[in-house]
Amino acid sequence: MFEALKLKNAVSGGEEMLRLRSYEKIIKLTSCGLVEKIGKTYRALEGIETASSAHRLARLDAVVLAAQNKTACAVVS
Incomplete structure:
Protein backbone atom coordinates (compact mmCIF):
# COMPACT_ATOMS: atom_id res chain seq x y z
CA MET A 1 0.00 0.00 0.00
CA GLY A 47 4.06 36.33 -34.83
CA ILE A 48 3.67 33.56 -32.24
CA GLU A 49 5.26 31.05 -34.64
CA THR A 50 8.51 33.02 -34.52
CA ALA A 51 8.87 31.99 -30.87
CA SER A 52 9.14 28.29 -31.70
CA SER A 53 12.50 26.58 -31.46
CA ALA A 54 12.06 25.18 -35.00
CA HIS A 55 11.73 28.70 -36.39
CA ARG A 56 14.81 29.89 -34.46
CA LEU A 57 16.84 26.93 -35.75
CA ALA A 58 15.74 27.66 -39.31
CA ARG A 59 16.87 31.28 -38.96
CA LEU A 60 20.19 30.15 -37.50
CA ASP A 61 20.69 27.69 -40.39
CA ALA A 62 19.99 30.49 -42.87
CA VAL A 63 22.58 32.75 -41.20
CA VAL A 64 25.21 29.98 -41.21
CA LEU A 65 24.48 29.14 -44.85
CA ALA A 66 24.74 32.81 -45.85
CA ALA A 67 28.07 33.12 -44.03
CA GLN A 68 29.39 30.00 -45.77
CA ASN A 69 28.30 31.31 -49.17
CA LYS A 70 29.93 34.66 -48.46
CA THR A 71 33.28 33.03 -47.63
CA ALA A 72 33.01 30.73 -50.65
CA CYS A 73 32.45 33.75 -52.92
CA ALA A 74 35.44 35.54 -51.38
CA VAL A 75 37.70 32.53 -52.04
CA VAL A 76 36.56 32.25 -55.68
CA SER A 77 37.09 35.97 -56.41
Missing part, protein backbone atom coordinates in the same frame (compact mmCIF):
# COMPACT_ATOMS: atom_id res chain seq x y z
CA PHE A 2 2.85 2.41 0.83
CA GLU A 3 4.40 1.86 -2.60
CA ALA A 4 1.11 2.70 -4.31
CA LEU A 5 0.80 5.92 -2.30
CA LYS A 6 4.42 6.79 -3.03
CA LEU A 7 3.88 6.20 -6.75
CA LYS A 8 0.69 8.28 -6.72
CA ASN A 9 2.51 11.13 -4.99
CA ALA A 10 5.36 11.02 -7.52
CA VAL A 11 2.92 11.18 -10.42
CA SER A 12 1.00 14.08 -8.95
CA GLY A 13 4.25 15.96 -8.34
CA GLY A 14 5.24 15.46 -11.97
CA GLU A 15 1.92 16.82 -13.16
CA GLU A 16 2.34 19.85 -10.92
CA MET A 17 5.81 20.55 -12.33
CA LEU A 18 4.43 20.27 -15.87
CA ARG A 19 1.65 22.71 -15.00
CA LEU A 20 4.13 25.18 -13.51
CA ARG A 21 6.48 24.99 -16.51
CA SER A 22 3.56 25.54 -18.88
CA TYR A 23 2.40 28.54 -16.86
CA GLU A 24 5.91 30.02 -16.87
CA LYS A 25 6.09 29.69 -20.66
CA ILE A 26 2.70 31.37 -21.10
CA ILE A 27 3.77 34.22 -18.82
CA LYS A 28 7.01 34.65 -20.80
CA LEU A 29 5.12 34.71 -24.12
CA THR A 30 2.68 37.24 -22.63
CA SER A 31 5.51 39.52 -21.50
CA CYS A 32 7.09 39.29 -24.98
CA GLY A 33 3.80 40.42 -26.53
CA LEU A 34 3.15 37.17 -28.39
CA VAL A 35 0.16 36.12 -26.27
CA GLU A 36 -2.69 38.25 -24.97
CA LYS A 37 -4.48 37.48 -21.71
CA ILE A 38 -8.21 38.16 -21.72
CA GLY A 39 -9.76 37.30 -18.37
CA LYS A 40 -8.69 33.75 -17.61
CA THR A 41 -7.90 32.81 -21.20
CA TYR A 42 -4.87 33.41 -23.40
CA ARG A 43 -4.92 34.15 -27.12
CA ALA A 44 -1.97 33.87 -29.48
CA LEU A 45 -1.13 37.01 -31.41
CA GLU A 46 0.44 37.45 -34.83
Whole structure:
Protein backbone atom coordinates (compact mmCIF):
# COMPACT_ATOMS: atom_id res chain seq x y z
CA MET A 1 0.00 0.00 0.00
CA PHE A 2 2.85 2.41 0.83
CA GLU A 3 4.40 1.86 -2.60
CA ALA A 4 1.11 2.70 -4.31
CA LEU A 5 0.80 5.92 -2.30
CA LYS A 6 4.42 6.79 -3.03
CA LEU A 7 3.88 6.20 -6.75
CA LYS A 8 0.69 8.28 -6.72
CA ASN A 9 2.51 11.13 -4.99
CA ALA A 10 5.36 11.02 -7.52
CA VAL A 11 2.92 11.18 -10.42
CA SER A 12 1.00 14.08 -8.95
CA GLY A 13 4.25 15.96 -8.34
CA GLY A 14 5.24 15.46 -11.97
CA GLU A 15 1.92 16.82 -13.16
CA GLU A 16 2.34 19.85 -10.92
CA MET A 17 5.81 20.55 -12.33
CA LEU A 18 4.43 20.27 -15.87
CA ARG A 19 1.65 22.71 -15.00
CA LEU A 20 4.13 25.18 -13.51
CA ARG A 21 6.48 24.99 -16.51
CA SER A 22 3.56 25.54 -18.88
CA TYR A 23 2.40 28.54 -16.86
CA GLU A 24 5.91 30.02 -16.87
CA LYS A 25 6.09 29.69 -20.66
CA ILE A 26 2.70 31.37 -21.10
CA ILE A 27 3.77 34.22 -18.82
CA LYS A 28 7.01 34.65 -20.80
CA LEU A 29 5.12 34.71 -24.12
CA THR A 30 2.68 37.24 -22.63
CA SER A 31 5.51 39.52 -21.50
CA CYS A 32 7.09 39.29 -24.98
CA GLY A 33 3.80 40.42 -26.53
CA LEU A 34 3.15 37.17 -28.39
CA VAL A 35 0.16 36.12 -26.27
CA GLU A 36 -2.69 38.25 -24.97
CA LYS A 37 -4.48 37.48 -21.71
CA ILE A 38 -8.21 38.16 -21.72
CA GLY A 39 -9.76 37.30 -18.37
CA LYS A 40 -8.69 33.75 -17.61
CA THR A 41 -7.90 32.81 -21.20
CA TYR A 42 -4.87 33.41 -23.40
CA ARG A 43 -4.92 34.15 -27.12
CA ALA A 44 -1.97 33.87 -29.48
CA LEU A 45 -1.13 37.01 -31.41
CA GLU A 46 0.44 37.45 -34.83
CA GLY A 47 4.06 36.33 -34.83
CA ILE A 48 3.67 33.56 -32.24
CA GLU A 49 5.26 31.05 -34.64
CA THR A 50 8.51 33.02 -34.52
CA ALA A 51 8.87 31.99 -30.87
CA SER A 52 9.14 28.29 -31.70
CA SER A 53 12.50 26.58 -31.46
CA ALA A 54 12.06 25.18 -35.00
CA HIS A 55 11.73 28.70 -36.39
CA ARG A 56 14.81 29.89 -34.46
CA LEU A 57 16.84 26.93 -35.75
CA ALA A 58 15.74 27.66 -39.31
CA ARG A 59 16.87 31.28 -38.96
CA LEU A 60 20.19 30.15 -37.50
CA ASP A 61 20.69 27.69 -40.39
CA ALA A 62 19.99 30.49 -42.87
CA VAL A 63 22.58 32.75 -41.20
CA VAL A 64 25.21 29.98 -41.21
CA LEU A 65 24.48 29.14 -44.85
CA ALA A 66 24.74 32.81 -45.85
CA ALA A 67 28.07 33.12 -44.03
CA GLN A 68 29.39 30.00 -45.77
CA ASN A 69 28.30 31.31 -49.17
CA LYS A 70 29.93 34.66 -48.46
CA THR A 71 33.28 33.03 -47.63
CA ALA A 72 33.01 30.73 -50.65
CA CYS A 73 32.45 33.75 -52.92
CA ALA A 74 35.44 35.54 -51.38
CA VAL A 75 37.70 32.53 -52.04
CA VAL A 76 36.56 32.25 -55.68
CA SER A 77 37.09 35.97 -56.41
